[in-house]
Amino acid sequence: MLERVVHQVLLGYLGRYVKDFSRDQVKVTLWNIEVELKDIDLILEAFDYLQLPFALKQGRVGRLSIKVPWSLIGGEPILIALENVFFSVSPRDDHEWRMDAIETRELAGKKAKLAAAELAKLSRRVCADNKGGWSFIPFVTTKVLENIQVSIRNFHVLYSDLQSNSEQVSFGLRFSSLTMLKQNSVGLRMGQVSKVVEVEGLEIYCSICKDAAKDLSLSNTGGSESWFNSHRVGDKSEHIVEPFNVSLSLLVNRSEKLNDLLQYSISAKMTCLVVSLNEIQLQQILVLSDYLSTSQLREKYGRYRPWSSPLSRKEDGWQRLWWHYAQESILSDVREKLKKTSWRYLGQRLSNRRKYVNLYKTKLELLRQDQPIDESLIRDLEQMEKESDIDDILSYRTAAEHELQEVLLKSSTANFSVEKSRLDGQSSGKSRGWLNWLSRGMLGAGGTDDSSQFSGVVSDEDVQDIYEATKFYPPVLSGIDADTNDKIYSRAIEFSIDEISATIWSMYVSLPLSLF
Known part of the structure; x- marks a missing residue:
């Protein structure tokens, strides 16, 4: 059953991203699976596989609620709600560019890519007999997308950099709410899924704090509201992009015969976009851009750098080391x-x-x-x-x-039959290997140490089990239909903005330059 797949994946992912997570926190009732967590600390090492140029200093969620109904197919939706999500990032320290740290991130990223390749292999095996160009992974993606509703209230990503002049520069991205709901199916064709994503209060800011001792991002005191409100834009001049609302419409087509329909169509609509920038913010954006460029080189060559002998000290023999x-x-x-x-x-x-x-x-x-x-x-x-x-x-x-x-x-037929009978008896009360692997390390989530549990060899019984669990029964299409599918565009993106206002101003000149 697909419900079992969701249950296993849910346990695997929460265990790798949430500190001190216990299986007992997942409540299985007669009607659904429920998870209710508060004041969550995220496992920072779980994000190593992303190989980000920044150091993730803190990740917290004030409240996480997940409800998965048993009647997933054609029944109630999966409900995911998050409140007061806060991430704090900063430039990497020197020790994070050493060889051991770089190799740890590289290995995590390599494991994630291997897991993705194994997932693609699983998809090909499931669709081995499919002549119509169907793919298992897009099918599962649209199936989950069709049955999921997401609500996020108060989201904040804060980047802070303590510079040499004892000033703390902060960049931030915030929004007050995000909701993803299923759109009215009136007018949709068979096999189409339409979702609406509404984002309110989306803003980007840049501020400079003279009091560098006040490290806003690393405070461990206070509740979830204080984490999210660790930086409030007090002065309107700190905004690079002033708060605005955006509405996204996502249309996914998974019908048997695609004809001339687009597989993915995204439509974004914004009422008013106001951009404001002064010379100090522009300077800090250039500094940030320079750091990103340097990070790519440090990720590649930082393992050879003599971190024990910085140029600022120039100790004896520094010329030879450098x-x-x-x-x-x-x-x-x-x-x-x-x-x-x-x-x-x-x-x-x-x-x-x-x-x-x-x-x-x-x-x-x-x-x-x-x-x-x-x-x-x-x-x-x-x-x-x-x-x-x-x-x-x-x-x-x-x-x-x-x-x-x-x-x-x-191997002999008799021995194989006995072995198959024994293995079927052992697996009758538990998930198959592909399901265990899916829940433990798909796409490197949270580290892929347990992803080795996937055997790699997918039997016909496993394929049939996947068909039954996900209701995936790909039809055999004619050669004409298969050729038609190859010519279908995969994506379409449309933007609609009613008004754009851009202002470049100086903190030392009273008259700004406005562009409309």
Whole structure:
């Protein structure tokens, strides 16, 4: 059942994003699944896979409410409500650009990409017999979109930077409410889903605080309201974009025959957009842009930088350390290009392939037999994944899966029947492997340490289970229809703004320059 999928995914995601989360906090009633959490602290490490150029200092949610009805298909919607959502970010400290920190983020990002690739593989396996161009993942996406309603009240992202002149510069994005509801189905064709997203009080501001000791973002005192209100725009001149309302209309088409319809259509409407900028805000925007550009280079070369010898101190031997830093940064790119053409690299790659395939086959066999995986095996695989490219890892996994399938096909019919009977008996009271994997590490959410539980080999029974759980029964379309689908545009975006007002003004000149 799809409800079981949602329950498993809900438990997996909350456990990886919410500190001190317990399964007991999920209440299963006769009518629905309910989650009610207050004053939540988010796990900051859960966002490492995004490889953001900023350091996430704080993430809090005043209230989180989730209600999932049992009758998902054609029944009541999934209700998600959040209140007083607050994120605080800042430039990364020097120690966050060291080799170990960069490699941790790189590994988390690589695991997320591997999980996404495995999800795409699962989608292809589910749609293996589909000749009409249907895709499983878009089907599930639109199915969830059709049955979900989201409400967010008070959302605030604060970026703060303590500069050398003891001034604290703050950029912020806020909105007072966001609601996503299903639009009236009158006039919609079969298979179309229409959602309306209403955002109120959306604003962007930039302010400079002379009292740098007053760190607004890191206060641990007060309730959820104080987190959200950690920065109130007191002066109208601090606004870059003054508060405005926006209405988004999303139309998704998932009908059997798309004809000339668009698959995704987004329409945005804003009544009035007022932009105001002074010379100090412009300067800080340029500083922020420069930091973003530098962050890309530091993510790549920061591991070679001599952080123990900053240029501000210029200790003995600093010239040699910084020359070594420049040398290693340049040579790292040269070595990366040259090593792929060397015989040593080719030999090492063949050796790594054999080793990884054997280890991965062992893991798949243990998962197939529902046996625990040895910690040393997980460490060896993780170390090889850390050193290998994503394309190589996916190639190794595919080879291991094919070899394992060949071994299973060559096994005797009697032994296979007994084994299948035993495994079916074990799985009768629990979710299948694909479901466990989906709930533990899909797309790298919250770290993907447990995503290794997915066996990778999806059997016909698993495919049938997915069909029944999600009500996904792709029709076999004719060759003409399939060719028509290939010519359909995938997206359309339309913006409508009634009025735009832009003002560039100076804090030292009384007459501003206005553009309309």
